[in-house]
Amino acid sequence: MKILTIIGSPRKNGNSYQAAKKLEEEMKRKGNYEFEYLFLKDTHLESCKGCFNCVSKGIDYCPLKDDREMIQNKMEKADGLVMVSPVYVLTVSALMKNFIDRLAYLCHRPEYHGKKALVLCTTGGIGAKETLKYMEMIAEAWGYKVNGKIGITTAPWPATEGLKNKNNKKLQQSAQKFDKSLKSMEKEKPGKIKVGIKDYMGFRIFQTVSENVKDYMPADYQFYHGKEYYQTARIGILTKALTAVLLKVIFFMMRDMGPGDKDS
Numbered sequence: 001m002k003i004l005t006i007i008g009s010p011r012k013n014g015n016s017y018q019a020a021k022k023l024e025e026e027m028k029r030k031g032n033y034e035f036e037y038l039f040l041k042d043t044h045l046e047s048c049k050g051c052f053n054c055v056s057k058g059i060d061y062c063p064l065k066d067d068r069e070m071i072q073n074k075m076e077k078a079d080g081l082v083m084v085s086p087v088y089v090l091t092v093s094a095l096m097k098n099f100i101d102r103l104a105y106l107c108h109r110p111e112y113h114g115k116k117a118l119v120l121c122t123t124g125g126i127g128a129k130e131t132l133k134y135m136e137m138i139a140e141a142w143g144y145k146v147n148g149k150i151g152i153t154t155a156p157w158p159a160t161e162g163l164k165n166k167n168n169k170k171l172q173q174s175a176q177k178f179d180k181s182l183k184s185m186e187k188e189k190p191g192k193i194k195v196g197i198k199d200y201m202g203f204r205i206f207q208t209v210s211e212n213v214k215d216y217m218p219a220d221y222q223f224y225h226g227k228e229y230y231q232t233a234r235i236g237i238l239t240k241a242l243t244a245v246l247l248k249v250i251f252f253m254m255r256d257m258g259p260g261d262k263d264s
């Protein structure tokens with residue numbers, strides 16, 4: 001199976017890369033995995049100009065010409081994604097954040113359902129929890145199922161045996177989880193994937209909003225129109241019924257959020 005590891009550290013042989021290599025070793029002990037490393041540092045990614053075209057009209061309307069498409073082709077070909085960043089001032093590095101901004105439209109129209117992800121950060125000691133939570137939310141918004149979160153503590157001095165053991169244990173535990181979830185993909189036949197209420201609700205909220213604002217967000221409308229879910233899946237009657245009720249409540253509470261009168 002193919003795993004794409006995207007590294008957001010400006011240090012090519014730094015702590016983040018070292019931790020990702022250890023994860024690769026662990027994974028290779030468990031199965032037949034092929035790892036590819038992509039250093040954001042070596043790619044050409046412009047910074048988002050804020051036109052919002054990618055979200056409202058479609059990614060083909062983005063005026064920036066850079067390596068975004070090349071990176072997404074790699075994401076498309078891989079079964080799994082490992083998203084790696086050092087903690088920079090309590091969150092992801094600027095390289096990683098810029099990459100996330102360049103793919104902003106994916107949070108509206110996810111493309112990676114059915115794939116698995118693991119998020120990894122390295123930190124001097126503070127901010128790992130928040131950084132991992134953030135990367136997890138992003139990967140899930142893109143469609144990945146995140147099975148594995150690793151926060152590695154590094155220090156600018158030699159690590160104690162205790163810290164080394166703690167870091168190794170985290171890597172081993174998460175590698176086990178990630179391996180299990182990747183192997184489960186082989187059993188996930190199209191149409192058999194069972195969708196839980198949280199995921200289905202998320203889908204239906206986006207779908208309903210896209211219908212209500214189709215003149216302003218045509219790309220979302222085209223993406224969601226006529227779909228039962230992001231991928232072929234099994235959605236229970238109860239899940240559908242409960243979602244329908246909850247949607248009514250949510251949209252009643254959000255009634256002032258829709259488009260106003262064009263002329264007022």
Ligand SMILES: Cc1cc2nc3c(=O)[nH]c(=O)nc-3n(C[C@H](O)[C@H](O)[C@H](O)COP(=O)(O)O)c2cc1C
Pocket residue numbers: 009010011013014015016017086087088089090091122123124125126127154
């Ligand atoms: C600009 C900058 C900001 C940092 N901010 C934090 C921080 O908020 N919390 C923390 O614990 N460590 C922080 N660190 C330390 C790094 O997260 C840590 O050394 C990390 O392992 C570096 O990974 P790398 O070698 O892959 O670049 C910061 C380092 C730099 C250079």
